Amino acid sequence: MSTSPTFEVLYFPIHGRAEQIRLLLHYTGTTFTDTAVTDWPALKGKTPLGQLPILIDRSGGSEFVIPQSAAIMRHLARTLGAYGESEREHVLADIVAETVQDARAKFVPVAFAARFNPPADTIEKYWSEVLPHNLQLLEKLLSRSTKPDAGYFAGAKPTYADIMVFDLLDGHLAMKPASLDGHPALKAFHARIAALPTLASYLATRRPSELKSN
Ligand SMILES: N[C@@H](CCC(=O)N[C@@H](CS)C(=O)NCC(=O)O)C(=O)O
Incomplete structure (x- = not known):
């Protein structure tokens, strides 16, 4: 039985502020859904800060929607082991x-x-x-x-x-x-x-x- 990935990255279909997130997920060998947002006006009001990128983390059995690219990077670094050893x-x-x-x-x-x-x-x-x-x-x-x-x-x-x-x-x-x-x-x-x-x-x-x- 296939399960959908824990992480989903939502951003415009460019590198922009999301590419570092995609890179970190690839670097750590983490499967994720890379969602290209093409109807931004329809989504904007439903996002926490009205901005992209956002990361959806479904690891806790519910949806944790995270804005701010640096916060996303640190969350992934902590949970995927890419924050250093000390x-x-x-x-x-x-x-x-x-x-x-x-x-x-x-x-x-x-x-x-x-x-x-x-x-x-x-x-x-x-x-x-x-x-x-x-x-x-x-x-x-x-x-x-x-x-x-x-x-x-x-x-x-x-x-x-x-x-x-x-x-x-x-x-x-x-x-x-x-x-x-x-x-x-x-x-x-x-x-x-x-x-x-x-x-x-x-x-x-x-x-x-x-x-x-x-
Ligand atoms: N500090 C935020 C900045 C986010 C940001 O400026 N996002 C822009 C795209 S790079 C955006 O969502 N623009 C569309 C809008 O504001 O409606 C971060 O690093 O995530």
Whole structure:
């Protein structure tokens, strides 16, 4: 008898803020339903915050509907074992995740410039100053891992924060393939995550990124 997956991710049919969630579920080998929302006005009023993504967790025998992508990531990290092995690693992962959130907030208006219409000099400054600064911060955090030789941000194994960094870097590479060229440690990190056995086949077959050069 087949049972439906415990987890369901609902988001628009793009990478956007849901791709890190999909990546974390694939990384942990978790079966899930990936629901593409195509009639948003019909669904919006029924969601907790009127926003996507949402995760529905049916593990408790009822539906737990979770909004906010970072809360979803932490819930999955805790329940699927991707939060590190010690309190220190939990905190390191959280520091990295918050740094990614800060960086993403600066990236979104540039990535979706057609929608947010930022001034041209904001876009130029993003690529020449803001992004290099954020990449430097991430490089610094990578070296603070409890197991720096492993090449992940918190400890010996990837955590949810590694997946968040990967997704952030991946979005930049989709827009500008050379954007990590001055940052070999992050470029190697991106390749290391992309080569994880549980992610490689998903990355080869997933929908292409919606992000394009601007
Ligand atoms: N802080 C929220 C932001 C969610 C958000 O801004 N969602 C957008 C799409 S990326 C959305 O639902 N837009 C449609 C709307 O607000 O009606 C998160 O990280 O989940």
